[in-house]
Amino acid sequence: MAEKKLGAYICKGCGIGERLNTDQLANVATREGKMSFVKQHDFLCNSDGVAMIQADIDAGTVNHLVIAACSRRAKTDAFNFADVAISRANLREGIIWVRPATAEAQETTQEMAEDYIRMGCAEVKFINLPAASNEQSLVRHVLVVGGGFTGLTAALEIAKAGYQATIVEKSASLGGVAAQLHKRIPNCSPFAESQSNGIAELIAQVQGNNNITLHLNSTVTQTSGAPGRFEVKITQESGSTITANFGSIIQASGFKPYDATQLLEFAVGKSPDVVDQLGLEALARQANGGKIKRPSDGKAVQSVLFVQCAGQRSNKPGHLPYCSGHCCLTSVKQAMYFKDSDPNIDAMVVYTELRMPGAGGEDFYRSGQNKGITFTKGVVSEVIPNSGSLTVKFNDLILNEAVKQEFDLVVLATGMVPNSGVNIEEVVAAPEEDKTEAKTATAAPVETKLAAESILNLDYRQGPDIPQLVHGFTDSHFICFPYETRRTGIYAAGPVRRPMDMNQAAEDAAGAALKAIQALENAALGRAAHPRVGDLSFPQFRKEGCTQCKRCTVECPFGAINEDEKRYPLFNEARCRRCGTCMGACPVRVISFENYSVDTVGQAIKAVDMPDEFSEKPRILLLACENDAYPALDMAGMTRQEYSAFVRIIPVRCLGSVNTIWISDALNSGYDGIILMGCQKGDNYQCHFVKGSEIAHYRMSKIDDTLKQLKLETERVKTYEIAITDIQRVPQLINEMANTIAKIGMSPFKF
Amino acid sequence: MSQLNATKVEKYRNHFLREVEANVEEGHWVKMCMQCGVCSGSCPLGPYWEHPPQEIFMMIRAGKREEVLKSSSMWFCTSCYNCIARCPRELPITHIMHGLAHYAKRLGLAPQNQATPKFAQYFWDNLYNGGGRVNELKLGLSLYFMNGLVEGIKTALKMRKIGQGMYFSKRMNPFEIFGGHSCKDSQGLKAALNKAREIEEAKAAQFKG
């Protein structure tokens, strides 16, 4: 970029002009911030103010600007200028809305504002404008792995949107488990009757669509590349292999039914009249609307019991700890098979909790009750086969009594086991020696440890499949961004990512299809996928400084960084989500982004005016994740919660991007306290970059050593998990730190 | 066991839910209960119910005929309609409880020593025999004496002050004992009520389970 032309704009609207001495702020911007010019405006975000800025940009007088007004999250439409670098000083939500309008508070409030001006000016000087690398191309073709209901639906959605889809199906036929169903749970109002599974029609549509290519009896034997340029080997059972290019990938590898033979107490295997839900579907298909006959002797079933949560929602060894989500609805559907053929058949469902998910779930339950299905809250303890019937023992939990009852047939609602492929974390953890270098996986994965066959065979150094979260389900950011896995451009859909019924799988398929299309389009423009959609920046790497420590490759939550032949990190721009976790990881600080770097933050930290030790004006640095913590702080302002005037807040892309140099620099330059606010971590993570917050917490757990070296109290640095709803909590945490400093005293490092 | 009860038991062996659906007011709703228990928690006299409504519904489905119909529970309904207002499934619970109580009474299964079944019957008789309007004085007196003369006199003495209060506030007329208000067309009304009862019985008898 050409020469940096610096200018600042200070807004006096929304009460800023009344509460702050803006002439003084302008002075600070010019003298200390070294801005070429500073303009004040009564109402900067109105058309006049925006036109004023645009005119300066057009005239070439400014290309790096500081806008000192409201939060960077506010008025983004107004302050949206192309091809310039912008830093925002948050005078409104960050200052006047969190400070009392009193005479005694005036001095510290004004100092706060002056610091934010200094910080903005410092930051903007180190921002460069990112540009696309022009290495990209547009590949309008999505690979769909799995030809079951989810995969077929996804492929059709992709084709309907005008893109190409290729389905790779391991078995000889399409339709998966759904094709084995006699009928399916209804997907439209009035949600009263089960309906045709629709698979034959779906397959016909897929086969008749010119935009869809089918590979049966085939598996994916290698996946390499990145979004926009995946190169995939598809191998047939016969061994013949083709290679094709795809823009993005959907993994719809589905589930296996739980192995019910483990359930000895329910006489599975001892009596053919005890079946699982898929077993009942087979019986229903045989009956085809007529009377369902029991397997043992072909007698028409007169009484049937459905046992919910068989071998699931249980912590017993070998059982599934989770709810499979569809089984209650499925049992209602299956009990209807009986009631519809003859209302006098006794159909009873024994449950501990009924769950009827989806828009029509409750209606379908009601319809089942209306047809005379008996629902009993209870726990089945044993099924005893005897001549001519099954004796079932259960505890009625409402009437609190033990019941023994005879049935012709027992149906077990067993759960779903995901087809996630290889659990790469188990594989790579096995040969681990150095615990601090967690999951480096320098050794090749031990083949014998593979519990499952790989689905994608990714040629990524992090392992052949997508990381899993819990219970073997493929991780797909369950709380904020469904379908988004930890491998950019690869989307999980259907029961492989969490248990679900066909209605949910259809939604999943459509959602993942749209995500896959977005991913390949964004990749073609060199832009990030979510959550920093459209960001053109990507990690820049100064090779000569690199010590090959591999922290960046290990810590990248998205497997974006491979290694080149000389074992230097190899950044795959299109796989990168721009969280900056690699930048935070790098001990020698050779990784940065054009618009976000060790300097943009580090210089802002240093720009803060540091009053001396005896001033009774401590300084607290708050590094806040821009995804949850910073909005929570803004909302604290909107709701006029007061917090200490000694805090200086800097938003970061993710807590994972926080380099410990910022912490030690801040401590060395006299900050009295430091607060880090990231998102929730762990299995129930809310971190937008999945692992960033967790990694940051881990790094900060070691900061005590640094503090001890400096002979500083450990209470001076605190790391928190913050939800966007913690609007009352964030000001409290700031004030707590201020109180702590009041107690333990000022930092001695003021220069 | 009354004759009527014997017929019903024979007819609906093991199918109490269907018996309830055919014979009890709004009984077809029983199968729609989802066992949340909001009704039981909303009942002002809930603690006195041997089996709160939620349990009654489950017992009907479990075929516990005698236990339900002989229960004192339904007779603790104050008709406050809280259960109806709060039931997420919109079951007319109050009506079902009244219906069960009425059905139990007709079958001769209602508890013998509970006051409410007696009082409720007095009330109906009072209006049915009294020409279509309730005579509060006679109703009150029959209530006092429902447990025999001695108890009745005790109760009446206990209630004496209230009676005096009601009298002096012009809200009780001692001369009602000799007749009091009634409809002019009490014969027509009686005939209509008899007919209604007849239709209802015929309908129940028709039901084939």
Next chain:
Amino acid sequence: MVKQYSFYPGCSSQKLASSYNQLRSTQSICEVLGIQLNEIPDWNCCSASIGYAGGGELPRLTLSARNLALSEKEHPGQDFIATCAACWLSSREANDRLNENQQLKTEANEALKEANLTFKGEKKVRHMVEVLIEDIGYEEMAKHVKKPLKGLKIAGYVGCQTNRPFGIAGESFENPVYLDKMIATLGAEPVENYDKKVSCCGGALMFSEPEKSQALVKDIIQAAYDGGADMIVTPCPVCQMNTEVYQEHINQKYGTKFNLPSVYYSTLMSVAYGKTAKESALDGQIIKAKKLEEIAAK
């Protein structure tokens, strides 16, 4: 212009019956507000909620159908109005259910034929309070206040059957506010957050289960005292009776010192409208509403 309604007084509003005072005060406010209540000739008992034991479903519906049929015949075009909660509930329930269920309607008419009547189902069944709120309005109700009930704090006890399962149009089951608004309209202060506003007083079970019911009433009165109330006001005859006449029994049993007047909204309105104590049926109080008497005497 005088507004005409087909009026169903019900058994307890008969001359010298337990809520005769409600009828008297209602008549006195109707005079002020230009409301004419035309009594349905030869009406019969609705069987209330307790009638279920003796009467089955159809006999009970037939009872109310007869009143509705009489109203349709004698007062065409006039809404069917009741002041008693149970009367209103039974009539409205019968009207709704017969109109919704053609078979029930046919059966009820078969029974009514014995009395040479036909139920057509063309009436709107309304509570007197609905007439006041919807046809008159709070503003108009306020206009006639001659003696604002200044300084009175009143617990608006809505109770059950005026509130559930139908309720006054537009009000919630858990916290209806019309009674509080009426109290404020008359210049008095409603007890805020009156805890027992929609709690049950035991209803008819006061007769058969007196101890259990009196325990409920005790809480209702206690909560009114706790809210600083000078008196309770209610729209329902059973509520009024139960909260008023058993206070001495409750005092004996629980050692309380209750002596809290319980009046109808019509009593309050009548006094505020400048009617005499007698016109307002204040002589109908067993626990005298002395503060209202004072205002009426001014």
